Amino acid sequence: MAKNRNDQAEGEQRKLNGDRLRRSLKVFQYVLPYRWPFIWGMFFLVIGSLLFLAIMKLPGEILNIISGESKYGLSTNMAFFVVIALLAVQSVFSYLRVQLFAVVSEKSMSALRRDLYQKLVTLDIPYLEERRVGELTSRITNDVTQVQGVVSLTLAEFIRQIIVFLGGVFIIVFTMPKLALIMLATVPIVVVSAMFFGRYIRKLMRARQDQLAATNVVVEETMQSIQTVKAYTNEAFEVLRYGKSLTEMVRISLKAAQMRGLFAAFIIFVMFGALFFIIWQAARMVEQGVMLKGDLLDFAVFTGIIGTAIASLGNFYTEIVSAVGATERILDILDQPSEIEIPAVAAPSARRFKGEISYQDVRFTYPSRKDMPVLKGISFDIAAGQKIALVGVSGGGKSTIVQLLLQFYTTDSGKILVDGQSIYDYDLTLYRQNIAIVPQEVMLFGGTIRENIAYGRPGATDEEIIEAARQANAWDFISSFPEGLDTIVGERGVKLSGGQRQRVAIARAILKDPSILLLDEATSSLDAESEKVVQEALNKLMVGRTSIIIAHRLATIRDVDCIYVLENGVIIEKGTHDELSAIEDGAYNSLAKLQFEMSK
Numbered sequence: 001m002a003k004n005r006n007d008q009a010e011g012e013q014r015k016l017n018g019d020r021l022r023r024s025l026k027v028f029q030y031v032l033p034y035r036w037p038f039i040w041g042m043f044f045l046v047i048g049s050l051l052f053l054a055i056m057k058l059p060g061e062i063l064n065i066i067s068g069e070s071k072y073g074l075s076t077n078m079a080f081f082v083v084i085a086l087l088a089v090q091s092v093f094s095y096l097r098v099q100l101f102a103v104v105s106e107k108s109m110s111a112l113r114r115d116l117y118q119k120l121v122t123l124d125i126p127y128l129e130e131r132r133v134g135e136l137t138s139r140i141t142n143d144v145t146q147v148q149g150v151v152s153l154t155l156a157e158f159i160r161q162i163i164v165f166l167g168g169v170f171i172i173v174f175t176m177p178k179l180a181l182i183m184l185a186t187v188p189i190v191v192v193s194a195m196f197f198g199r200y201i202r203k204l205m206r207a208r209q210d211q212l213a214a215t216n217v218v219v220e221e222t223m224q225s226i227q228t229v230k231a232y233t234n235e236a237f238e239v240l241r242y243g244k245s246l247t248e249m250v251r252i253s254l255k256a257a258q259m260r261g262l263f264a265a266f267i268i269f270v271m272f273g274a275l276f277f278i279i280w281q282a283a284r285m286v287e288q289g290v291m292l293k294g295d296l297l298d299f300a301v302f303t304g305i306i307g308t309a310i311a312s313l314g315n316f317y318t319e320i321v322s323a324v325g326a327t328e329r330i331l332d333i334l335d336q337p338s339e340i341e342i343p344a345v346a347a348p349s350a351r352r353f354k355g356e357i358s359y360q361d362v363r364f365t366y367p368s369r370k371d372m373p374v375l376k377g378i379s380f381d382i383a384a385g386q387k388i389a390l391v392g393v394s395g396g397g398k399s400t401i402v403q404l405l406l407q408f409y410t411t412d413s414g415k416i417l418v419d420g421q422s423i424y425d426y427d428l429t430l431y432r433q434n435i436a437i438v439p440q441e442v443m444l445f446g447g448t449i450r451e452n453i454a455y456g457r458p459g460a461t462d463e464e465i466i467e468a469a470r471q472a473n474a475w476d477f478i479s480s481f482p483e484g485l486d487t488i489v490g491e492r493g494v495k496l497s498g499g500q501r502q503r504v505a506i507a508r509a510i511l512k513d514p515s516i517l518l519l520d521e522a523t524s525s526l527d528a529e530s531e532k533v534v535q536e537a538l539n540k541l542m543v544g545r546t547s548i549i550i551a552h553r554l555a556t557i558r559d560v561d562c563i564y565v566l567e568n569g570v571i572i573e574k575g576t577h578d579e580l581s582a583i584e585d586g587a588y589n590s591l592a593k594l595q596f597e598m599s600k
Contacts, residue, residue, distance in 0.1 A: 002399045027147060030108040030115075032440070038292035045156050046102050048093040048415040049163040054173065056301050063296030077137075094408050097156065105152030105521035109144055114257050116140050116330060116598070122338035125408040134220045138213070139333055143326035150323040158316040165309035169300045176299055181279050197263040202318050204256035210250040218242045252581040255591030266580040275303060340409075340428045353434045353515040355384040355417050355546030359406070364400060377414070378570040380562075387547040388564065391591065396566035398550045402518050405548070406435060436514035440521040446453035449478055450485035452493075464511060472507035473537040474500070499534055506537045517547040554592050563588065 031038055042184050062079050094591045120128075120136060128136070163452045173180040221227055222238045229238055282299050285291040291299075364375040382388050390398040403409055404416060407423060423431060436456070444452045460468075465485065469475040477500055481487040495500045509517065519538060535556060551557045558577045565573035565587050567579070571578055573588055580588035 020328065023199070023331065024324045026331060027112065027327045030112045031104060031151065033111075034104045034107055038104045041097050041104065041156070042159070044093040044097040044100070046163060048090050048097060049160045049582075050167065051086055051093070052092040052166040053164065053305075055083060055090065057171065057298060058083050058304060059301060060294035060298030061369055062294070062298075063297050064406055065290055066295050079370075088398075101152050101258065105148050108151065111147040112147070112330070113140055113144050116144065116333060118342060121441035122340050122342060123336055124327045124339040129335060130368070131352060132220075134217055136333075139329055143330050146319075146323045147328040147330070149410065150320060154316050154323070158313065158320065161312045161316065162522065165306055165313065168306040168309065172302050174301065176295060178290075179278065179282055179299055181531075182278055187409045197259070197266060201248070201256060204252060204259060208249060208256055210477060211245065211252055211525050214281055215242060215245040215249060218234075218245055228484055236548070244537075246581075275307060275522050285483040301530060306546055321516060325366065326418060328563065351430065355382075355515045356417075356419050357382040357417075357516070357546060357548075358417040358420075359401070360415040360417070362401075362404065362416060363412045364404060364409065366400075366409070366413055369452055374569050375404075376572060378566075378569070379414075380564055380574070382546055382562075384546055386562070387542055387549065387560040388559045388562045389549040390564050390566060391403075391554065391557070391588065395568075397569045398566055399520060401566075402437070402548060402550065405516075405518070406432065406437070433512075434515045435518065436509035436512045436516075437518040437520060438505050438509055438541075442505040444489050444496070444504060446491045446500055448483075448486050448562055449481075449504060452489060453507045453511060455507035456510070460511055466505040467508075467513040471510050471537070471540050472503045473533050474503035474507050477503075487545045502534045506534070506541055510541055517542060517545045519547065519549045519551075521550050521552055521580060565591075 020557075058079060062076065065076055076138060115142060120140070125580070143292065169180075192595070211591060218241055223240070229235060264389055279296075279300055282296050286296050287295055291526075358381045359378050362375055362378045363373065364372045365371075378397070380388075390401060392398060401408075404411055407428060410424070416427070418434075438508060445455070449464060451463070453468060454460050454470070457464075459543070462485065467473060469478055478487070487495075489495050489501075493504070496504065519542075547560075549557055549560060554577075557563060561576070561582055562574060563577060564571050567587060578587055581592060583589055
């Protein structure tokens, strides 16, 4: 993950070149549906900017009128009404511009967020496992917000400042050419120096943002594992870890503040010094009768406008470069291949499987641990409706067999067949609709019990949900709650006990009505009373379905059709409970004896 953050930081520090800019412009495909509001917004932006320059020309003309030296023959009253009229028109144009860009940015970025979220939920498990949740959510929040800022404000202001800058230079060059030469000889030196300061400050601010992200990771990890933190009384350790991260951020921030202070001093002394030097030269020209008083005011105003525009362009350029980096990170995700495509219309009901499963010499190694084979030639067959169990010590490959059947990963070699056909030949969505899993650690969504059960089949009626809850032995406790099905379970289901969460998960699986059922140590974390109730619900659920059970408690699998004992990625024993128990020195018998002794 450190590598990912470093790559991100390096990506932001790279210079804005043609290739990066062209790639980033792909995000503007989301603006295209709203091109006419965007075009009209740009039209009002350009006209408003030109009106601003015209308005700024009038104070100097008013001073010339007062001095009796009007260039355009205007009276004081006439000049006042012209100013009011121009301000009124510019105000209307500014309002329309802001509204139009708001429409474009809100609707286009909403579409981008929707597509980005859809991409995230359709990516394969290996890609998601390589990245932290905070990193992925940052793409859909912080990065999209950066892009939205450019679309809604930064880009418009950047173009506006370019128009103002060029317009101001044009006015000075063609109305006051002598002063323009003095200005052009002085300002570039100041601008180059300011850019040098700005680049260094931006580098420090990026480092600060990276460190701030690191502090947020500490908070996120602590809050996600708060029970573990408290169980191990590591509150002080986490506070110290967070404090160290904050201290580093403060150090970088203070260094950046020092540079900003030097930059401010530079601006005050050098930038304004150069400005007043030019104004001093202009004042001498007025004394010599070479320039009108109003023209001197015009020059001061437009010099200030040009200086402000230059400073703003630097800031806006920085924001655009940052947004380009954000856009690249967004596009990196959008360009990833999805494991499924979400149909525009509701998908047809899946063809129901008979449930025959065959593993044929399956070998597999996790992408992140290529040097450690997990499955080393696994082969077994399950007839439709059979119940089989996978047992063995941790790390033997039991959960991997289930994850391969779900197509969370792809086998390195060998075949997995369902109903005589390779699992990779099925449409993935329709394939997974035939499978349900009840895991050891049930993760419920933070909504109501109704929503969590209905997740097995969205659109199910209350009668169907209640019937599923009855079959899962869950309706008694659900109906005892004052809100019944509308009871809020809390984040990750924390308001329910472990046994209650398991029964909600079983009800969800019953409602899905799968052909193939996967039970991943579904009762191992429960007390004896809860285990009995949950096991009864599981027995009902397994009737008529092909079931694969991962179990540590061997008492729960006495009645399965076949038990496979795994060790180091190979099947070392198989048979019924009675057959395996009869092998005196067998691995299964040893596990059974060990559990029996531990239960005494």
